[in-house]
Amino acid sequence: MAGVYTVEQANRYIKNMFEQDFLLSDISVRGEVSNCKYHSSGHIYFSIKDKGGVLSCVMFAGRRNGLLFRMEDGQKIIVSGNIDVYERDGRYQLYAKKIEKEGIGDLYKRYLALKDELEQMGMFAEEYKQPIPRYADTVGVVTAGTGAVIQDIVNVSRRRNPYVRIILYPVKVQGEGAAESIAQGIEYLDRLGVDVIITGRGGGSIEDLWAFNEEIVARAIFGCRTPVISAVGHETDYTIADYVADLRAPTPSAAAELAVYEYEQLTARLERANSVMLLRLQSRVKDARKRLADYEWRLKRLSPEYMLNGKRQRVEDARIKLAKRMKELLKDRRHSVSILSERLSGVSPINKLSGGYAYVSDEQQHAVLSVEAVSEGEHLNIFVKDGRISATVNHKDKKDINNLFT
Numbered sequence: 001m002a003g004v005y006t007v008e009q010a011n012r013y014i015k016n017m018f019e020q021d022f023l024l025s026d027i028s029v030r031g032e033v034s035n036c037k038y039h040s041s042g043h044i045y046f047s048i049k050d051k052g053g054v055l056s057c058v059m060f061a062g063r064r065n066g067l068l069f070r071m072e073d074g075q076k077i078i079v080s081g082n083i084d085v086y087e088r089d090g091r092y093q094l095y096a097k098k099i100e101k102e103g104i105g106d107l108y109k110r111y112l113a114l115k116d117e118l119e120q121m122g123m124f125a126e127e128y129k130q131p132i133p134r135y136a137d138t139v140g141v142v143t144a145g146t147g148a149v150i151q152d153i154v155n156v157s158r159r160r161n162p163y164v165r166i167i168l169y170p171v172k173v174q175g176e177g178a179a180e181s182i183a184q185g186i187e188y189l190d191r192l193g194v195d196v197i198i199t200g201r202g203g204g205s206i207e208d209l210w211a212f213n214e215e216i217v218a219r220a221i222f223g224c225r226t227p228v229i230s231a232v233g234h235e236t237d238y239t240i241a242d243y244v245a246d247l248r249a250p251t252p253s254a255a256a257e258l259a260v261y262e263y264e265q266l267t268a269r270l271e272r273a274n275s276v277m278l279l280r281l282q283s284r285v286k287d288a289r290k291r292l293a294d295y296e297w298r299l300k301r302l303s304p305e306y307m308l309n310g311k312r313q314r315v316e317d318a319r320i321k322l323a324k325r326m327k328e329l330l331k332d333r334r335h336s337v338s339i340l341s342e343r344l345s346g347v348s349p350i351n352k353l354s355g356g357y358a359y360v361s362d363e364q365q366h367a368v369l370s371v372e373a374v375s376e377g378e379h380l381n382i383f384v385k386d387g388r389i390s391a392t393v394n395h396k397d398k399k400d401i402n403n404l405f406t
Contacts, residue, residue: 008087010090011085011088012087014092018083018085019084024082024084026081027082027083028078028079028080029048029079030048030078030102031055031077032048032074032077033046033074033075033076034046034073036071041061042060042064043058043060043061044059044071045058046059048077048079048094056091056093056094057081057095058093058094059095059096060095065238066096066099067238068100068108068111068206075101076101076102077100077101078099078100078102079094080099080100081098082094082097107206108206114213114240118215118240118243119243123218123219123222128222129246129247131227132229132247132259133227135261136259136261137195138164138165138167138193138194138195139164139167139195139256139259139260140167140196140197140226141153141166141168141199142169142171143171143173143198143199144170144172145168149200149252150168152253153166153198153252153255153256154166156256156260157256157260160256160257160260160263161261162263163263164260167189167192167194169188169189174201174204174207174208178211179214180216182212183219185199186217186228187220187224190225195227196259197226198252199212199229199232200212200229200230200231200241200249200252201232203234204233212230215240217240218241218244227247228245228246229247229255230242230244230245231251231252231255234250234251358389359383360383361380362374362379362381363380368380371396374393375393376396378392378393379391380393
C-alpha cells in the first residue's frame with residue numbers, strides 16, 4: 001500500500017530529522033536530576049525535569065571527564081550535548097557531553113581552561129609518569145591532619161603492612177591558602193626522601209575540591225621527584241591533580257592499597273620462592289655431585305697409578321694363567337714320559353738281561369747278531385745281568401730261530 005512505512009523506516013526518518021536540526025546538535029538544558037543510575041559499564045542513565053516535562057539523558061563512560069561531581073536525584077544541573085533518536089526503542093534522549101551544577105559555570109570554565117593549558121604543556125603526558133615503587137617503606141601523606149581521610153589511609157596501610165612508616169604533612173584542603181599549603185607539603189616530603197606521596201581529601205563539591213585544581217599544586221606534583229598518587233574526592237570526581245599525578249586512585253583508601261604492599265602476602269610469596277629455590281638448589285647440588293663423581297671416576301681411570309695397577313693386574317692374571325697352563329702342560333708331559341718310560345722299560349737291555357737273556361759282542365764290541373758274524377776260535381764277550389763272561393767260539397750251528405731250542 002502506497003505511503004505505508006516500516007517502524008524502522010519511520011524511526012530512521014525521524015532520526016535524520018533530528019540530526020539535521022542545528023539546535024539539537026549542540027544544546028544545553030537546565031533541569032532537576034531524576035532516576036539517576038550509575039551502570040556497571042560506566043555509563044550514567046538519568047532524567048532531567050522541570051514543572052513542564054521530563055527529558056531522558058545518558059552520559060557514556062567515555063564522556064565522564066566532563067563530570068566533576070557525583071550526580072544525585074534532586075540536584076539542579078545544566079546538561080550540554082545533543083538530542084538524538086534511539087532507533088531501536090523509537091525514543092529520543094539527550095546524549096550528555098558535559099554536566100555542571102547550576103550556578104558554577106564560571107568555575108568550571110576556569111577548570112577547563114587550566115586543564116587545556118597544562119595538557120598542551122605536556123604535564124599530563126604518560127612519558128613523565130613515574131612508576132609507583134612496589135615495596136615502599138615510607139609513605140608521605142599530604143592531607144588534612146584530622147578527619148576520615150588520614151584515618152582510612154593509616155588503617156589500610158597498617159592492615160597491609162604493620163611495619164610501614166607513614167609521615168603526615170597536615171595541610172588545609174579547602175579555602176584560602178589551601179593550594180599553597182598542599183604544594184608546600186608535597187615539596188617538603190619530596191625533599192625528605194619518602195618512597196611515595198599520597199595527596200588528597202574526601203569528596204565534596206567542585207568548590208570544596210578546588211584547591212586540587214590550582215596550577216601551583218599541579219606544578220608541585222609535576223616537579224616532584226617522588227612518585228605521587230592523587231586521591232581526591234569520590235571515584236567520579238576528577239581534578240587537575242589527578243591528571244598530573246603519576247597515578248590516580250579513586251579514593252584515599254584505594255591510594256593506600258596502591259602505595260603499601262601486603263606484608264603477609266609478600267612473606268608467603270618469599271617463603272614459596274625460598275622453598276622452590278631450596279629444591280632447585282638441592283637438585284643442582286645433587287646433579288653437581290653426580291657429575292663430580294663421574295669426573296672423579298674418569299680421572300681415576302685415566303691416572304697413571306690406575307693404569308699401572310690395571311697393567312699389574314693383567315700381568316698377574318697372565319702369570320696365574322701361565323702358571324696354570326704350565327702346570328697342566330707339565331702334568332701332560334709327565335704322563336707322556338711315564339708312558340714312554342713304560343714302553344722303554346719294555347725294550348730295555350737291562351730288563352732283558354734280568355730276564356735271563358744275554359748280550360754278545362765280539363772283541364771290537366760289535367753286537368753279534370748272527371752265527372755267521374763269528375768264527376770258531378774267536379773270542380766273544382757275553383754280558384749277563386750281573387757281569388761279563390769271556391768265551392771262545394768252539395762250534396757254531398746255524399738254525400731257524402723258531403727251532404733254536406729244540
